[in-house]
Amino acid sequence: MNVAITLFPGTNCDTDTQYAFEKLGHKATILWHKERTIPANTDLVVIAGGFSYGDYLRSGAIARFSPIVEGVIAHANKGGKVLGICNGFQILTEARLLPGALKRNEHLHFISKHQHVRVENNQNDFLRLLKVGDVLNLPIAHADGNYYADAQTIAQMEQKGQVLLRYSDASGAISNPNGSVGAIAGICNETKNVFGLMPHPERAIEILLGSDDGIKMLQGFASL
Amino acid sequence: MQQPLPNLPEILAKHKLSPLEYDSIKIILGRDANLVEIGIFSAMWSEHCSYKSSKKYLSGFPTKAPWVIQGPGENAGVIDIGGGMAAVFKMESHNHPSFIEPYQGAATGVGGIMRDVFTMGARPVASLNALRFGDVKRDDAIGAHQRYLVRGVVEGIGGYGNCMGVPTIGGETSFDSCYNGNILVNAFTLGLAKADEIFYGRAEGIGNPVIYVGAKTGRDGLGGAVMSSDSFTDASKSLRPTVQVGDPFTEKLLLEACLELFKTDYVVGIQDMGAAGLTSSSFEMAGRSGSGMKMHLDQVPAREEGMQPYEFMLSESQERMLICAKKGSEEAILKIFQKWDLDAAIIGEVTNTGHMELFWHGQKVADVPVQPVSEEAPILDRPTQEPAYIAKVRTTSIDSFPAVDNQTAFEKLASSLEVVDKGWIYTQYDSMVQTNTIKGGGSLDASVIRVKETGGALAMSADCNVRYCYIDPFKGAAAAVMESGRNVAMTGATPKAITDCLNFGNPQNPEVMWQFAQSTYGIKEACAKLNTPVTGGNVSLYNETNGVSIFPTPAIAMVGVNPDATKTLKSSFQKAGNTLYLVGKTGDDFGGSLYMKELFDTVAGTLPAIDYEAELALWNMVIEANAKGLLASAKDVSAGGVAIVLAKMAAVSGLGVEATMKVAKPREIFAESFHRAIIEVEPKNAAAFEAMAAKLGCEKIGTVGGDTLRLNDISMSLAQLKKVYYTTFASVINRDL
Numbered sequence: 016m017n018v019a020i021t022l023f024p025g026t027n028c029d030t031d032t033q034y035a036f037e038k039l040g041h042k043a044t045i046l047w048h049k050e051r052t053i054p055a056n057t058d059l060v061v062i063a064g065g066f067s068y069g070d071y072l073r074s075g076a077i078a079r080f081s082p083i084v085e086g087v088i089a090h091a092n093k094g095g096k097v098l099g100i101c102n103g104f105q106i107l108t109e110a111r112l113l114p115g116a117l118k119r120n121e122h123l124h125f126i127s128k129h130q131h132v133r134v135e136n137n138q139n140d141f142l143r144l145l146k147v148g149d150v151l152n153l154p155i156a157h158a159d160g161n162y163y164a165d166a167q168t169i170a171q172m173e174q175k176g177q178v179l180l181r182y183s184d185a186s187g188a189i190s191n192p193n194g195s196v197g198a199i200a201g202i203c204n205e206t207k208n209v210f211g212l213m214p215h216p217e218r219a220i221e222i223l224l225g226s227d228d229g230i231k232m233l234q235g236f237a238s239l
Numbered sequence: 240m241q242q243p244l245p246n247l248p249e250i251l252a253k254h255k256l257s258p259l260e261y262d263s264i265k266i267i268l269g270r271d272a273n274l275v276e277i278g279i280f281s282a283m284w285s286e287h288c289s290y291k292s293s294k295k296y297l298s299g300f301p302t303k304a305p306w307v308i309q310g311p312g313e314n315a316g317v318i319d320i321g322g323g324m325a326a327v328f329k330m331e332s333h334n335h336p337s338f339i340e341p342y343q344g345a346a347t348g349v350g351g352i353m354r355d356v357f358t359m360g361a362r363p364v365a366s367l368n369a370l371r372f373g374d375v376k377r378d379d380a381i382g383a384h385q386r387y388l389v390r391g392v393v394e395g396i397g398g399y400g401n402c403m404g405v406p407t408i409g410g411e412t413s414f415d416s417c418y419n420g421n422i423l424v425n426a427f428t429l430g431l432a433k434a435d436e437i438f439y440g441r442a443e444g445i446g447n448p449v450i451y452v453g454a455k456t457g458r459d460g461l462g463g464a465v466m467s468s469d470s471f472t473d474a475s476k477s478l479r480p481t482v483q484v485g486d487p488f489t490e491k492l493l494l495e496a497c498l499e500l501f502k503t504d505y506v507v508g509i510q511d512m513g514a515a516g517l518t519s520s521s522f523e524m525a526g527r528s529g530s531g532m533k534m535h536l537d538q539v540p541a542r543e544e545g546m547q548p549y550e551f552m553l554s555e556s557q558e559r560m561l562i563c564a565k566k567g568s569e570e571a572i573l574k575i576f577q578k579w580d581l582d583a584a585i586i587g588e589v590t591n592t593g594h595m596e597l598f599w600h601g602q603k604v605a606d607v608p609v610q611p612v613s614e615e616a617p618i619l620d621r622p623t624q625e626p627a628y629i630a631k632v633r634t635t636s637i638d639s640f641p642a643v644d645n646q647t648a649f650e651k652l653a654s655s656l657e658v659v660d661k662g663w664i665y666t667q668y669d670s671m672v673q674t675n676t677i678k679g680g681g682s683l684d685a686s687v688i689r690v691k692e693t694g695g696a697l698a699m700s701a702d703c704n705v706r707y708c709y710i711d712p713f714k715g716a717a718a719a720v721m722e723s724g725r726n727v728a729m730t731g732a733t734p735k736a737i738t739d740c741l742n743f744g745n746p747q748n749p750e751v752m753w754q755f756a757q758s759t760y761g762i763k764e765a766c767a768k769l770n771t772p773v774t775g776g777n778v779s780l781y782n783e784t785n786g787v788s789i790f791p792t793p794a795i796a797m798v799g800v801n802p803d804a805t806k807t808l809k810s811s812f813q814k815a816g817n818t819l820y821l822v823g824k825t826g827d828d829f830g831g832s833l834y835m836k837e838l839f840d841t842v843a844g845t846l847p848a849i850d851y852e853a854e855l856a857l858w859n860m861v862i863e864a865n866a867k868g869l870l871a872s873a874k875d876v877s878a879g880g881v882a883i884v885l886a887k888m889a890a891v892s893g894l895g896v897e898a899t900m901k902v903a904k905p906r907e908i909f910a911e912s913f914h915r916a917i918i919e920v921e922p923k924n925a926a927a928f929e930a931m932a933a934k935l936g937c938e939k940i941g942t943v944g945g946d947t948l949r950l951n952d953i954s955m956s957l958a959q960l961k962k963v964y965y966t967t968f969a970s971v972i973n974r975d976l
Contacts, residue, residue, distance in 0.1 A: 024488070024491075024492055024579070024580065025402070025488050025491055025492075027402075027403070027404025027491065027672060028404070028672065030673075031672065031673060031674045034674060034691070035674070064672075065404060066401070066402040066404075066487075066488065066491070068488065069402060069486070069487065069488025069489075069491075070402070071488065124394075124666075124667050125394075125397050125398075125401055125666075125667045125668075125669070126666055126667070127401075127665075127666055127667070127668060127669045127670050127671065128666050154671045156401070156669040156670075156671060156672065158401075215671070217674070218671050218672075218674050220674075221674075223677060223689060223804065223805060224671070224674060224675070224676060224677060224689070
């Protein structure tokens with residue numbers, strides 16, 4: 016599959032994401048933020064993690080005005096697949112491609128560690144290779160990962176199968192590292208082509224580094 | 240002809256220049272100096288930039304080995320790590336600024352050391368930090384202030400490093416009342432470059448342009464180098480404006496732009512603007528090449544209106560670089576920086592005059608010969624004297640105190656802030672970005688990253704037992720070299736070279752100068768015997784407040800290479816049923832021990848003799864046995880002795896241990912004899928391992944497994960041990976919140 020990875024000023028997971036997709040056998044290219052369109056043959060756009068524009072305002076609030084986001088929105092509106100990881104998730108909520116918002120962690124600190132997440136829904140391209148209830152071990156590294164949406168929105172998302180991942184412990188019991196409502200770690204849009212999560216699946220593709228639980232997530236986007 | 244400035248004595252005092260030094264300045268210039276020139280001399284001859292008190296002792300460091308590409312004298316040291324790749328690394332202090340303004344002080348310390356590394360052409364791939372704080376446990380205002388400093392420093396390090404996308408993978412934190420008035424923040428960064436694509440801080444080739452890139456210059460950090468070259472008093476809080484403000488986002492852009500520039504062949508030399516800003520970068524670049532330089536200060540991008548030449552030369556605004564480029568490449572270079580939305584301006588050119596000539600709207604405002612300023616700063620031979628306390632600590636020993644039963648002692652030591660997990664700190668650092676981290680914070684001993692380009696691994700560890708350095712600065716410094724090397728070797732990597740950060744008190748105090756001299760002798764001896772040269776470092780003096788100096792704190796960071804990343808050895812128990820060995824000889828060694836400190840609030844005693852051959856033999860045995868696949872885990876034995884090492888290994892792994900070690904006196908389970916390690920081996924490999932380790936003194940002490948830690952007459956349930964290990968630190972640091 017052809018993966019296009021966005022590079023904003025301050026993005027710092029672009030090469031990690033490229034490395035991961037290439038290691039899994041895909042073609043991954045970097046897209047500069049001043050571009051306005053997504054290459055036509057793109058199967059998946061990844062908004063990689065980092066600190067776009069330093070996150071000096073609200074995380075993702077400036078990046079969403081970048082020319083490339085116009086392209087991402089057009090790609091998504093045509094049904095193209097988009098995955099936002101960490102800062103990418105924040106940018107997608109700021110761009111209103113995903114519902115809700117990501118607030119400062121409840122304990123106010125940046126948090127970096129391996130964190131378990133539980134699969135809530137696999138009826139989508141992202142998690143189709145996993146089973147509901149599977150527990151994955153993924154790195155998290157964020158200051159603004161506290162997912163919030165109002166109760167009505169959450170209820171709609173639950174009903175439409177948009178809540179994809181919740182933070183848990185190794186046994187699958189809920190364990191919330193940042194205060195997210197419902198311990199939500201990852202979601203998708205109503206049409207299930209735009210995905211966002213705070214954990215870093217691209218950092219979990221090698222046992223040498225502690226986990227390869229991210230492989231089945233990234234490979235889900237590859238055509239059957 | 241320049242006339243003496245009217246209020247010269249006052250100006251000199253403000254710039255911390257002595258009348259004697261002004262006499263030298265007059266000889267160098269052949270006339271009196273103007274204010275800009277006085278500012279330049281003041282900065283370049285400050286302790287911070289000139290190493291005038293320390294140079295005499297730094298000159299004899301072993302700096303050469305076949306794998307050393309660049310030793311001291313450049314922005315960072317460089318070693319060959321095989322596969323055509325080089326590791327570029329250095330450690331630097333940001334002590335004074337961090338005490339005055341912890342968040343920005345620590346953040347800009349990280350930013351500065353990263354620039355030192357990427358200015359050499361390397362992408363920073365890992366950071367460590369070594370932090371010393373005072374009495375964080377105290378109930379009074381001092382304790383509260385120390386906790387505030389811990390919170391600010393940690394947040395500052397994370398704030399900068401995380402945004403840069405450079406993983407902070409480990410470090411060391413310790414606490415002692417001697418740091419109440421002067422905390423220490425030592426930041427280490429390691430970068431990777433191709434071994435034949437290293438860039439240096441040089442300005443040569445007459446007519447080549449001098450280009451300023453990065454952030455605009457403001458008035459922040461004015462006189463920072465001079466500030467860092469003095470002791471603190473109660474009035475020092477007013478120094479806050481001398482602390483720079485960091486902008487990691489701009490630095491991230493600067494990093495990417497510089498790395499893009501390095502792929503071209505336009506660069507002659509490049510240097511970051513750190514302490515003393517434009518002054519030190521321009522003088523050092525010209526000085527190394529024996530060149531002269533013209534700079535037009537009105538061309539420097541300014542953040543504020545009305546700035547004067549003096550301010551441009553002495554500002555310590557962050558995220559700036561000075562480049563000497565090939566003539567004709569100017570447009571192409573400016574374009575790269577424009578792409579990254581950064582300022583870039585041609586501000587001067589290289590000349591053959593040997594002088595630094597500074598202009599302001601066409602008018603010359605300073606004319607200073609480069610060499611005498613950059614390379615011939617005064618070298619002082621300050622008096623030294625063995626401190627009065629040394630005789631006293633020598634006559635104090637563990638036998639001066641009442642006996643304590645081992646269980647009581649263990650419970651006390653296991654909850655020491657020096658021992659317990661620092662997750663509250665390291666989880667605030669992104670330790671996994673760049674997807675190379677094999678051993679990060681909390682995994683004990685050295686930190687390890689994989690090198691994608693070679694399939695190998697780099698291990699690194701920053702260490703210094705300050706209690707050892709206090710009672711015996713020579714052996715204490717040597718012990719720091721040994722411990723950092725041992726930590727690296729315990730991962731299966733071969734220790735290659737060190738960088739150091741020498742933090743001491745006021746050099747005008749002969750007793751401090753003696754500590755400094757002894758420490759450098761210890762580093763020299765250890766680095767020579769262990770074949771781990773010094774590739775660079777940093778000296779931080781004047782860590783003194785109201786006449787009280789810190790303990791001598793020569794922090795050492797060792798870097799080692801493992802040719803096979805998949806053979807990285809862990810430092811905590813791997814499997815129940817595995818056999819544990821203690822390698823090395825245990826004696827009744829309690830000088831400077833954690834035991835004496837925690838139980839009797841005393842730092843005293845003497846250190847045992849050092850046996851470098853035993854140290855090297857231990858390293859080599861572990862490296863060889865690991866390469867053969869015989870080992871499950873290995874951990875060095877240091878503060879708190881075997882008892883505390885087993886406790887840490889158990890807590891981190893979640894596995895218990897049943898062990899018995901032979902001791903002449905029961906307390907020796909806490910002894911801190913050198914040259915020892917705990918090694919975990921699968922039973923099937925036991926015979927092969929024992930054959931290799933026998934000649935080092937190897938005792939089978941027990942087995943991994945169960946839900947309890949037991950060693951001789953001490954025991955603790957794993958649940959209790961983990962609770963103490965993982966919750967103590969946060970409960971202390973967060974108590975005010």
